[in-house]
Structures are given as C-alpha cells and as structure tokens.
Amino acid sequence: MSKSNYDLVIIGAGPAGLTAGMYAARARMNVLLLEKAVPGGQILVTDWIENYPGFPEGISGFDLSEKMRIQAEEMGLKIEIAEVHSLNLSKELKEIVLKDRSIITKSLIIASGASPKNLGIGEDKFIGKGVSFCATCDAPFFKGKTVVAIGGGDTAVQEAIFLTKFAKKVYLIHRRDELRAAKILQERAFENNKIEIVWDSVATSIEGFFGVESVKIKNIKTNEEKVLKADGCFIWVGILPNTSFLNDAVETDEFGFILADTKMQTSVPGVYAVGDVRDTPLRQITTAVGDAAIAALSAEHFIENL
Amino acid sequence: MTKNIIELEDDSFEERVLKSDKPVMVDFWAPWCGPCKAIAPTIDALEKEYGDKMIFAKVNVDENPITPSKYGVQAIPTLIFFKAGEIADQITGMVAKEKLEETIKGVL
Numbered sequence: 001m002s003k004s005n006y007d008l009v010i011i012g013a014g015p016a017g018l019t020a021g022m023y024a025a026r027a028r029m030n031v032l033l034l035e036k037a038v039p040g041g042q043i044l045v046t047d048w049i050e051n052y053p054g055f056p057e058g059i060s061g062f063d064l065s066e067k068m069r070i071q072a073e074e075m076g077l078k079i080e081i082a083e084v085h086s087l088n089l090s091k092e093l094k095e096i097v098l099k100d101r102s103i104i105t106k107s108l109i110i111a112s113g114a115s116p117k118n119l120g121i122g123e124d125k126f127i128g129k130g131v132s133f134c135a136t137c138d139a140p141f142f143k144g145k146t147v148v149a150i151g152g153g154d155t156a157v158q159e160a161i162f163l164t165k166f167a168k169k170v171y172l173i174h175r176r177d178e179l180r181a182a183k184i185l186q187e188r189a190f191e192n193n194k195i196e197i198v199w200d201s202v203a204t205s206i207e208g209f210f211g212v213e214s215v216k217i218k219n220i221k222t223n224e225e226k227v228l229k230a231d232g233c234f235i236w237v238g239i240l241p242n243t244s245f246l247n248d249a250v251e252t253d254e255f256g257f258i259l260a261d262t263k264m265q266t267s268v269p270g271v272y273a274v275g276d277v278r279d280t281p282l283r284q285i286t287t288a289v290g291d292a293a294i295a296a297l298s299a300e301h302f303i304e305n306l
Numbered sequence: 307m308t309k310n311i312i313e314l315e316d317d318s319f320e321e322r323v324l325k326s327d328k329p330v331m332v333d334f335w336a337p338w339c340g341p342c343k344a345i346a347p348t349i350d351a352l353e354k355e356y357g358d359k360m361i362f363a364k365v366n367v368d369e370n371p372i373t374p375s376k377y378g379v380q381a382i383p384t385l386i387f388f389k390a391g392e393i394a395d396q397i398t399g400m401v402a403k404e405k406l407e408e409t410i411k412g413v414l
Contacts, residue, residue: 037402038344044400045341062340081348081403099404128381128398137339137399138381140368211380232380 006032008299009096009105011084014041015068016275016288017111022072023296036083040065041113047136047162052285084245089268107270107299114239114276121205130212130232135159142167142232148215150203151236157181157189159236164194171228172197173217206233241277253279264295270302310353312363316372324391326361329413333364334374334384341400342383348403356410387413
C-alpha cells in the first residue's frame with residue numbers, strides 16, 4: 001500500500017470543500033481535496049442561485065460551482081476523484097482509507113455535505129420513472145403534466161415554483177399549516193396559480209405501473225385520505241449528512257451532523273467539519289464558504305503548532 | 307466536447323445504435339441540465355479509455371423527444387447501454403467514474 005503525506009486533506013468538493021481548498025492552497029499548504037463523484041456538490045442540482053452575493057442577476061448552480069473549482073485549481077489545489085471508505089483518527093497523524101490506498105495527513109476538513117432524505121414510501125422503484133429529487137434535471141419531462149411536490153422548506157418551495165414553468169399543475173404537499181421557506185419564496189408560491197398547496201398532509205404511497213400514476217396523501221389532522229393523479233413526484237423533505245465513512249470517529253448530533261466549535265474543530269483536534277455536514281442553524285452556500293475559510297485557517301494554525 | 311462522442315438524432319438512432327456491431331453507451335442530456343454538464347468530463351475520459359470497444363453517443367432530449375420517450379427517460383442524465391439492439395444496463399443520475407467504469411466493463 002503506497003502512502004502519501006499531506007498537511008491537509010479535504011473530503012468533498014462542494015462550495016465548502018472548494019473554498020477550504022482555495023484558502024489552503026493560497027496559504028501554500030500541501031493540500032489534497034478528495035471528491036467521490038464530480039466537483040460541485042448539491043449546488044449542481046440547483047437551477048438558479050439568487051442569494052449568493054456578487055451575482056445580482058443570479059447564477060446557475062453549475063456555473064457557480066465551475067467558477068469555484070477553477071478558482072481553487074488556479075490557486076494550486078489538487079482535486080482527486082476517489083471515495084473515502086473510512087478514517088483512522090486515533091493517532092496524531094490521521095489516516096484516510098480509500099479503495100486502493102491510504103493517505104496520511106496532519107489535518108482534515110470534512111466537507112462531505114448532505115443528500116436529500118427519502119420518504120420511505122416505496123419511491124425507490126420509481127426513481128428516474130417519475131420520482132425525482134432534482135427539478136432542474138427532470139422538470140422539462142413534465143411539460144403540460146400534473147406533478148406532486150413534497151416539502152415546505154426553501155428547496156421544496158423554490159423547486160415547486162420552477163416546476164410550474166413546465167407542469168400545468170403542481171400540488172405542494174406539506175405536513176404543517178405554514179411553510180418554513182423564506183418569505184419571498186412563499187409570496188411567489190402563493191401568487192402562482194399553478195401551485196395548489198395541500199396543508200397538514202403527508203404522502204403515504206406512490207402508485208403506478210411503468211411510472212408514477214398517482215400519489216396517495218393523508219391529512220394528519222382529519223386522517224382523511226385522498227389520491228392525487230400525477231405523472232411525477234418530487235421529494236424535498238430535508239437532508240441527511242453524508243457520513244458513511246465516519247463510523248463515530250468524531251462526535252455528531254442525534255441526526256448524524258458533525259459537532260464543531262467556533263473554529264470548526266470537531267471532537268478530534270486537527271479535524272474540522274464545514275458546510276452542510278456540520279451541525280449548523282443554516283445551510284446555504286454563503287454559510288458553507290464562511291465555515292470553510294475559518295476551518296482552513298484553523299488547520300493552518302494547528303499544523304504550525306504540531 | 308470530444309469529437310469522438312457521436313451526436314445522435316431521433317432519425318439516426320436505430321441505424322447507429324440498435325444496428326451497431328459494438329455496444330453503445332447513449333448519454334441522454336440537455337443544455338439546461340447542470341449535472342449532465344458536470345459528468346461530461348468523466349464520460350470524455352472513459353471514451354478515451356474504452357472508445358475502441360464501445361461507441362459513446364449522446365442524445366439532446368430537447369431536440370430529439372422521440373427517443374427518450376420511447377425508452378421511458380424521465381430524468382437526466384440517464385445513460386443507457388445498448389448491446390445487439392437491446393438494453394444491457396442503465397444508470398440514472400450523477401455517478402462516480404468508478405461506478406461508470408464498472409458498468410462499462412460489465413456491458414463489454
């Protein structure tokens with residue numbers, strides 16, 4: 001097994017990981033960023049970003065992630081496509097186990113992000129056949145059709161509005177009697193006559209032969225059940241941290257999000273958590289890049305004092 | 307964009323994919339799809355490695371609606387692998403190079 005030695009290894013190439021990498025490369029640390037699929041993270045599936053400062057007209061998720069990647073690489077960041085299998089953080093030098101080798105590093109930033117949560121109502125067998133977590137990717141396939149969207153947060157409401165560019169009708173199913181999304185998004189949803197919000201309700205099953213044909217919903221206050229005819233079902237009911245490699249190596253909250261202090265340090269010295277994977281009150285690109293700058297500086301200080 | 311990746315149209319699909327001697331990977335994509343653009347470099351890299359054994363092609367679903375609807379494509383990126391005119395394998399969504407390479411080897 002060949003081994004490499006780094007000052008800093010970063011896991012995940014979303015906005016947080018790319019920013020941490022840019023700062024570290026700029027500080028001339030010997031840094032490597034590991035990404036399991038493609039650089040960009042969740043913003044790749046975001047159609048349009050209008051709350052990242054500096055882009056008054058807004059910018060597509062893909063364009064913003066590409067700009068971040070190019071900027072980091074021009075600063076000298078090396079990005080390798082490899083999935084992390086496990087971590088060994090018990091010694092002073094940290095070991096990161098990949099499929100074919102291990103990497104040794106003095107410090108580590110975990111920026112592995114989060115993924116959309118499943119509902120667990122049998123949607124798995126309809127993925128790519130009407131069930132989707134990505135309106136940007138799949139909405140145009142529902143031109144003139146009726147779709148169900150599930151959720152009430154920023155993502156759900158923003159994407160439901162995007163869906164109306166194509167679909168003739170969008171049922172937005174939300175389990176409470178008010179939305180959690182930003183007020184500006186709520187206003188747009190209420191004004192949009194293609195969106196019908198179904199309050200106090202949850203989806204209980206998805207039915208269909210080849211693809212989605214209907215979604216069964218239940219009002220949790222009255223227990224009344226209803227079947228909505230729909231060709232698609234978009235699910236945005238929150239996220240789960242991407243921490244399969246973690247195995248309790250650092251402390252997390254009850255949902256698995258990593259606990260970190262104001263310097264972004266986890267329960268293990270020299271190991272930091274940033275962005276969506278961290279236990280944080282707000283998950284935005286702006287907060288992810290802020291976390292990342294702090295963590296890169298913390299890592300730099302940490303290895304100077306080793 | 308690598309020139310070795312063939313752009314297919316609804317009209318040419320049968321001739322170039324279903325009647326092909328070699329297996330064909332068809333990437334269903336669209337210009338508005340961020341994840342499709344994000345995986346393009348991975349596909350380009352794999353074409354360089356496996357291009358002599360497999361044909362790499364793509365279908366713009368905006369300009370060619372018939373083929374994706376025929377194969378029930380309702381999400382992109384979707385990669386469908388054809389061998390002797392039949393579907394041999396299929397991947398929907400963003401995927402790591404490793405997984406894609408495994409699928410290619412499996413089809414070959």
